[in-house]
Amino acid sequence: MRNIKLIIEYDGTNYSGWQKQPHQTTIQKTIEDSITKITKEKIEIYGSGRTDKGVHAKGQVANFFTGSKIPAERFREAINSVLPKDIVISHSEEVDESFHSRYSAKGKEYRYIIYNRRISSPLLRNYAYHVPQKLHFDYMKKAVNDFVGTNDFVAFMASGSSVKDTIRTIHNISLEKDKEIIQLKINGDGFLYNMVRIILGTLVDIGIGKIDRDAIPQIILSKDRQKAGHTAPPQGLYLERVYY
Template sequence: MKNVKLTIEYDGTGFHGWQRQEKERTVQEEIEKALSKIIKKKIVVHGSGRTDAGVHAMGQVANFVETFSIPVEKIPLAANALLPDDVAIKEAVEVDMKFHARYSATGKKYIYKIYNSSLRSPLYRNYAYFVPNVLHMEAIKEASKFFWGEHDFYAFMASGSNVKDTVRRIDSLHVYREGEIMTIEVAGNGFLYNMVRIIAGTLVDVGKGKILSKDIPQIILSKDRTRAGHTAPPQGLYLAEVFYEKN
C-alpha cells in the first residue's frame, strides 16, 4: 500500500472547478480517470481544497492510497499521456501514510492577476481580470498592509459557506505591477470561500477610489460583507502553492 502525493497544474477555463460533479467536467474526474487506467484500479484522489470554475492552479496538491506496481516517479509521464492538454501532473512522490492533501496542509499561496489597460486583451481574457480604469498603486499597496496578520475575515467571505470559524491568518500580501499586469500574491494559513477574490476586488475598488485605504481595518472589524469590495472574477485567480510541515 502506497500513499502518493501529486502536484497538479491546470488551466481552469474549461473545467467546472476541481471537485467531481455529476454531468460536469472537473479536474478531479480527469485525474482519477487517467490514474485508474494506468494503475488498473478505481482511484479516488483527495485534493487540498476546491477551486471554482475558471480558476487555475500552478500547484494544486492531491493524494491517493493504493497498492500498485508502477514506479511512483513514472506516474506523471504515464498519466500525462492520457490527460487532456489543460491539466498535467507535475510531480508524484510517495509520502507517509498519515499524509492527507487537505488535512495535512498548513497554508496556501494564491496569485491574482489583473490586466489593467484602457483596451482589453483577447490573450488575457481567460487568465486575468480586465480592469480598464486607472488604478492608483500607492493606495492599493497601502491598503494591502491592513490584511496582514490574524483577523476575523467574515466580511471577506461569500455567502453559501457554512464555516463557523472565520478567523484566518494572512502571512504575506504583496502587490506589484509589470507593464499592464498587476499581480496580488497572498499567503496564509487558510482562506474562506471566495476570500482571495473579494480581497482582490476590494483592492481594485481602493485603486479606483471607491474605498479608502484607511477604511480597511474598520471593514474587517465590521464583519459586514456589504462594506467590502466586489468579488473579482475567477479567471484571474491561481492556486500557486500548498504548504505542508517539512518532515
C-alpha cells in the same frame, strides 16, 4: 495500500472547477479517470482544496491510495500520457499513509493578475481580470498591508460556506505593477470561500475610489460582507503553492 502524492498544474478555463459534480467536467474527475486507466483500479483523489470554475493552479496538491506496483516517480509520466494537455502532473512521490493533501496542509499561496488597460486583450481574457478604469495603484499598495495578521475575515467570505471558524492568518501579501499588469501575491494559513477574490475586488474598489484607502481595518472589524468590495472574477486567480 500505497499513498501517492501529486503536484498538479492546470488551466481551469474549460473545467467546472476542481470538485466532482454530476454531469460536469472537473479537474478532480478528469485526473481520477486518468489514474484508473493506468492502474485499472477505482481511484478517488483528495485535493488540498477546491478551486472554482476558471481558476488555475501551478501547485495544487492531491493524494490517492493504490495497490499498483508502479514506482511512485513513474506515476507522473504515466498519468500525463492520458491526461488532456491543459492538466499536467509536475511531480509524484510516495508518502506516509497518514498524509492527507487537505488536512496535512499548513498554508497556501495564491497569485492574482489584473490587466489594467482601457482596451481588453484577447490573449489574457482567460488568465487575468481586465479592469479598464484608471487605478490609483499607490492607494491599493498602501491598503494591502492592512490585511496582514490574524483576524476574523468573515467580511471577506462569500455566502454559501459552512465554515464556522472564520479566523485566518495572512503571513505575507504584496502588490506589484509592471506596466499594465498588476499582481497580488498572498500567503496564509488558509483562506475562506472566495476570500482572495473578495480581497482583490476590494483593492480594485479602492483603486477606483469606490472604497476609502484606509477602510480595510474597519471592514475587518465590521464582519460585514456588504462593506467589503466586489468578488473579482475567477480567471485571474492561481493557486501557486501548498505548504506542509
